[in-house]
Amino acid sequence: MNIVFLIVLGAAAGFIATRVMNLQASVPVTIAIGILGALVGSVLLRAILAMTGLLGGLIGAVLGAMVLIWLWERYSGRR
Secondary structure (H helix, E strand, O other), X not given: OOHHHHHHHHHHXXXXXXXXXXXXXXXXHHHHHHXXXXXXXXXXXXXXXXXXXXXXXXHHHHHHHHHHHHHHHHHHOOO
């Protein structure tokens, strides 16, 4: 996957994931969560479901970002 596409997809996924999980975060943190979530989610989703394409990448990115938000909230003492 092209790295620029992954960054754009990750930023969108971070925005969606922070809204779904009701997390108040700054723009850089939201983008970082989304990009890392895109990496984690895309690898996990492709490995587990062998799903490819734009929709699979977006779903994986959002799920990965949501997992990272959950871990961040759980272990950073937020909330």
